Amino acid sequence: MDATETRPLTPAGRRIAAAAEELFYERGITGVGVDLIAEHSGVTKRTLYNQFGSKDHLVAVYLAERDRRWRSLVQTTVDARATPRDAVLAPFEALATWSETHTRGCAFINALAELPDPSHPAHRIATAQKLWLLDLFETLAAAANCPAPTPLARQLLLLHEGTLATQPLPLDTLTEATNLARTLIASATTQ
Amino acid sequence: MDATETRPLTPAGRRIAAAAEELFYERGITGVGVDLIAEHSGVTKRTLYNQFGSKDHLVAVYLAERDRRWRSLVQTTVDARATPRDAVLAPFEALATWSETHTRGCAFINALAELPDPSHPAHRIATAQKLWLLDLFETLAAAANCPAPTPLARQLLLLHEGTLATQPLPLDTLTEATNLARTLIASATTQ
DNA sequence: GGGGAAGTTCACCGATCAGTATACCTGCGA
């Protein structure tokens, strides 16, 4: 049913997925053909289709894998914080780490820009990713004794997505966002 | 020198530009071929190339025209505000109007996602558009007697871009962003 | 030693891509 859970992948399948992840992110999904992915992973196009069936499925796998990695990084960062209040800010610290190696913005926003068809699996994955982060913010805020976690979570998500969207600009928006997030968290969790 | 100022356009040229604007925004730039644009504007492909020379140039015209319209709407909204402090919030009200008819996110962010080549004219136009808004926020903040207009402007830009980026989500992020923006403006322009 | 899964090789499909060539038509202003 779910097109993204038919693993485990074969060795060739893993190389294909790795090449697809880099190429799709760096050059855009519609800008990268299956022939290029096959070539970059040292594999025949036939093997690619034996493993993934279609380009759309490969795109779904690319986004799902990226989602998995991002959530893992965030969760690790959250778990490393000493106090609940520090934990609310953790996703912004994770974003700092993430942005060092991912400078082409948010892969999910980019995917939605390229694939207008709402029935494409990319839409479901991208929406789920954002809502997961929103929910995490809310949970963390509640754990930090914030009396109104919902609006705070939405504000933090806005800052988070705004940071990613302004990445191409010659401004250090991440620092600005983190500072403002800290202030918002502090004033929303008065105790 | 500038590929976007060789107007005025002929009647056919205007129809082409109008069709390109709608199709590029709704279906993505790489997802729309020149044949489709020619067909939608009731024009021959030859005429399209006589008027615009290349698809890349047509893309640049599309973005430049969109930029022009957005700035015009924002400026009109700003001018209609009674007090300088209200004026700082005006771009968010303009965004509310704009979003009624443009539901596929920010055309400039989308264009950057689809066109990874930094030398493509789209990058210059998109960057200029964001920096223009940042500068406008700063100018408006200064006019509202904000002692530190630069950080406030960056915060407002973050909220603005975050709103656009979260547009596909089933949340009313615009209201949240506007409320927070109002609070930030109020507390940054104490007098 | 037999069988099946993984992968290769290579040729092929129809469609679409951006862009061009050539010849023709039409209306308007000098």
Add this chain to the structure above:
DNA sequence: TCGCAGGTATACTGATCGGTGAACTTCCCC
């Protein structure tokens, strides 16, 4: 009346697109 700009019609290029068919090898496990 001439010329020219704007536009049409149609056909074409070479490249690339996503995807398939069929036969072959290689290796591991029963």
